[in-house]
Amino acid sequence: MKIKIFRWRAVGPLLVLFVIGCLLWWLFADTIARRESQKVGTQLLGAKVEIQDLHLDLKRGDVTIRGLTIASPHEAFKNLLQADELVADIDMIPLTEKKLVVDRIVAKGLRFGTPRTTDGRVAAKSGDGIAGRVLAETREWASQFQIPVLQLATGKISIDSLDPRRLSTIPAAAALSARADSSGRAWQAAFDSLRLGPTLDSASAALERLRHARATDLAALNDGRQAIDRLKRARDRVTALDRSVKSGITQLQTGLAGLDSARRRDYAFARSLLKLPSLDAPAIGAALFAPGAIKPFERALYYAQLARRYMPPGLLPRATTGPSRVRRAGEDVRFPKERALPAFLLRSAELSFVLHPTSDQPQQYAGRLTGLTSEPALYGRPTTFRASGPQLAAGALLDHVRDIPVDTGGATVGGITLPAFQVPGVLLRLDPGAATTQLGLTLNGDTIHARFAIRSTHARWMRDSGFANSTIGDLIWQAVSGISNLDVEARLSGALHHPDLAVRSNLDEAVASRLRAVLGEQVNAAEKQMRDRVDALINDKVGPARARVNEVQTQGQAQIAQQRARLDDLQKPLEQRLRDLTRIRLP
Amino acid sequence: MFALIKLIQSLFDALHSEGTPGQLAAGIVLGSFLGLTPLFNLHNALIFAALVLLNVSFAGGMLGWALFVPIGFLLDPLFDWIGHSLLLAPSLRGLWTSFYNTPIVPLTNFNNTVVLGSLVFALLFSLPLFFATRWAVARYRVTVGERVRQSEFYRAVTASKVYNVYKMFRP
Numbered sequence: 001m002k003i004k005i006f007r008w009r010a011v012g013p014l015l016v017l018f019v020i021g022c023l024l025w026w027l028f029a030d031t032i033a034r035r036e037s038q039k040v041g042t043q044l045l046g047a048k049v050e051i052q053d054l055h056l057d058l059k060r061g062d063v064t065i066r067g068l069t070i071a072s073p074h075e076a077f078k079n080l081l082q083a084d085e086l087v088a089d090i091d092m093i094p095l096t097e098k099k100l101v102v103d104r105i106v107a108k109g110l111r112f113g114t115p116r117t118t119d120g121r122v123a124a125k126s127g128d129g130i131a132g133r134v135l136a137e138t139r140e141w142a143s144q145f146q147i148p149v150l151q152l153a154t155g156k157i158s159i160d161s162l163d164p165r166r167l168s169t170i171p172a173a174a175a176l177s178a179r180a181d182s183s184g185r186a187w188q189a190a191f192d193s194l195r196l197g198p199t200l201d202s203a204s205a206a207l208e209r210l211r212h213a214r215a216t217d218l219a220a221l222n223d224g225r226q227a228i229d230r231l232k233r234a235r236d237r238v239t240a241l242d243r244s245v246k247s248g249i250t251q252l253q254t255g256l257a258g259l260d261s262a263r264r265r266d267y268a269f270a271r272s273l274l275k276l277p278s279l280d281a282p283a284i285g286a287a288l289f290a291p292g293a294i295k296p297f298e299r300a301l302y303y304a305q306l307a308r309r310y311m312p313p314g315l316l317p318r319a320t321t322g323p324s325r326v327r328r329a330g331e332d333v334r335f336p337k338e339r340a341l342p343a344f345l346l347r348s349a350e351l352s353f354v355l356h357p358t359s360d361q362p363q364q365y366a367g368r369l370t371g372l373t374s375e376p377a378l379y380g381r382p383t384t385f386r387a388s389g390p391q392l393a394a395g396a397l398l399d400h401v402r403d404i405p406v407d408t409g410g411a412t413v414g415g416i417t418l419p420a421f422q423v424p425g426v427l428l429r430l431d432p433g434a435a436t437t438q439l440g441l442t443l444n445g446d447t448i449h450a451r452f453a454i455r456s457t458h459a460r461w462m463r464d465s466g467f468a469n470s471t472i473g474d475l476i477w478q479a480v481s482g483i484s485n486l487d488v489e490a491r492l493s494g495a496l497h498h499p500d501l502a503v504r505s506n507l508d509e510a511v512a513s514r515l516r517a518v519l520g521e522q523v524n525a526a527e528k529q530m531r532d533r534v535d536a537l538i539n540d541k542v543g544p545a546r547a548r549v550n551e552v553q554t555q556g557q558a559q560i561a562q563q564r565a566r567l568d569d570l571q572k573p574l575e576q577r578l579r580d581l582t583r584i585r586l587p
Numbered sequence: 588m589f590a591l592i593k594l595i596q597s598l599f600d601a602l603h604s605e606g607t608p609g610q611l612a613a614g615i616v617l618g619s620f621l622g623l624t625p626l627f628n629l630h631n632a633l634i635f636a637a638l639v640l641l642n643v644s645f646a647g648g649m650l651g652w653a654l655f656v657p658i659g660f661l662l663d664p665l666f667d668w669i670g671h672s673l674l675l676a677p678s679l680r681g682l683w684t685s686f687y688n689t690p691i692v693p694l695t696n697f698n699n700t701v702v703l704g705s706l707v708f709a710l711l712f713s714l715p716l717f718f719a720t721r722w723a724v725a726r727y728r729v730t731v732g733e734r735v736r737q738s739e740f741y742r743a744v745t746a747s748k749v750y751n752v753y754k755m756f757r758p
Contacts, residue, residue, distance in 0.1 A: 010639045098693035317680060319671075322699045327625045328663035330701030333674040335687035 030055055037065075039324070044310065046123025046131025047073040047080060063088040071120020072113075073135060074299055079116050084109025094341050102346045110353030129321055134305045142298040145290060145501050162270055162530070164537045169262040173541040176255040177548050183248045184552040190241050191559050196566065199234045203227040203570040210577040224578050231571045238563050245556040252549045259542055266538065270530040274523075285488075285508040286501070288423050293490035293503055296452045300441045304398075304407045307383075313400045315377050334374075342375035351387065365389030376400035391415045410440035418454070420462070428476070432486055433458035448499050450492040459486035479510045601646040602727060603736060612720035614644030616713045618651020623659040623666075623712075624705040629695045662708070663701060670704030 034054035041049030052067025068083040085108045091101040123131040164170060206220075206227035213220035312318060315336045322329040334343055351367040367387030373379040382399035396409035413436070420431035435456035442449045461481045487506040494500045601611050620634045638648040659666075674683060686692045696702045735741050 004642050007640055007642045014636060014639050096690040096694070097688060317675065317683070319675070319700075322701065325625060325627075327660065328667055328701050330663075330667050330670060330699050330704075332696075333683070333698045333700070335680070335684040335698065337684050337688045340688045 047071040048120040061090045061092045076119040079114045082111045100344050105349040107351045130309050138302045145294045167266045169538040170541045172262045173545040177545040180548045180552045187556045199230045215581045242560045249553045266534045270534050284512045285505045286503045289488050290503045311400045336375045342373045342378045344374040346372040404445040407443040412438045429462040431460040432456040446496045448496045453489040456486040601650050606644045608721045608724035611644040611647040612717045614647025615651035616717045618648035619655040620709045621652040622655025623709040666704030667700045670700030
């Protein structure tokens, strides 16, 4: 029986299924596209992306998005931006290659930094995906700029507990004491091995014989000469031992000097346990404003690093996390090809937005973004952004066309009312009021140069209640409360992984001079207190060690002198008696 | 429980259908593609169309799908590794680059490591699966097939079709 290959009667049901599929697409395409856009946007930015309404018009290649809200990846209840309407003109042909090429986007009604009722952070909470990793990296990067907080509010200088195990003098003294004992034992053994007793006894006997001998008693004379030779050899041994003892004593003295050095190191260590504020003006500026100043750098770096991950230079295949699904996501690998379209390209975006939307005179601004692409090497031109308005000038250029990416950006915004903040370590709040802020960042490969500045002429200071009973608090309050001008500048430069941060402000010198005047005596007293603590802990060990060294030294020297004297006591009379016996007397 | 009964029903439907062992084996092979690879991909639309249009066992296809879904989940790490090795192999870069920049082909998601790995695995696995299944079905039918058809268990399972009809109209 011949089996038919095709089941022709199934064509009808399959067509029906196809029509149902098309119908469902027609009904739910907008919803599907909206949900997918939200999902992809959230994954890309690491913060919730919400879209109220999305409409696809495939015939004209238009996508209209209304009510776009992008939450801030860094702040829980704040939006990064909101847009009333975005209309995108999409090139349809590249969609067949799964490439999204947007010729033009017109965005209207952009608003920045608006509040929200729910926490919109995603990457900060989950740490997943590229955004999560970049966020964790930038946080770790920012954590290296932990400036010690000034301990000024209470006027007390706190001292951490001093652990005797961390003092270097105590083990050094114990080691020196042991070395002195060892030297003493070694020298005693060396003295014992000299065996001077038989030499001295035979010399004494020879001397006695010479006393009763005549000049012609040659045997006695010969015995006397041999005894003198033995005494000389014994003296040589004593001299050698003396050199050894002297060398040992020198080493022990060096050890004693080392104890003094160790004591100085311990003083320095103990001083490091004091939470003493640095009284230099630059350090004051860093302590007061660095924690706040590093945040804009951290955020700018987050977006710059995200751009580098999503817009890498070169044309090598690149793997990114695949779509989330019930099955394992795997990785999507992109294969860019020369003279082909990139996977994503936004040729041009025209933005219009409002600053101070709630004020009586909201200010209209306009901006333009060009050349945003996932494969800059294919597009061949850098991504540029510029925006301007009555109190705003901003621009950015992301050049990832070459092997070493260069990202630069800067913005000057005037009339921004910054929120009041607590000045670290001091129970004071500073309300900068309406200020002009500037942020500039250049990231050339792995080298960063960045600057952040705030200028205000209406700064206000507020005291916290804990400040009431603090002398130093009063002094700082007197120093700063009358200053209404605020001029803070933070600069960052050097290798990206470990750049130098310098912060200065117009308050630095005022605060520093007050502190120098008041805290100088307290600092000296605290340092003396710490030295006394160190002395109390190490003197019990150093004193006995020093005494033991002196004792061993004295003993060694005394024994040498004693042995020499015994040898001399016999050698001199022997030589004298020999001279007397061998002298030629003329009649 | 219901899924298990459905699976057993599919198994008996397929084994005792009028189709040849080859048709049943071909259906199971096509169903294995649906089960082993991530479902919502363009190639699975083609597989489904083939399952419907080709004169193979549709019940076998459903059985293959049901059997290989859990296996697909279990083998995902292996598929990921296969796909990763293939996609990042320097010798194949030209081929993938060409595919990636050809219309329609990227819509298959071939550039996903799990999709490519599972598809390659299913393709390689299809021939041994086809021949093994065809042999097994033939052996089953000539040995225990008739006895199973007469058994109480078979009747009980097939009787549960009443429950299926009830489920179709259940609110």
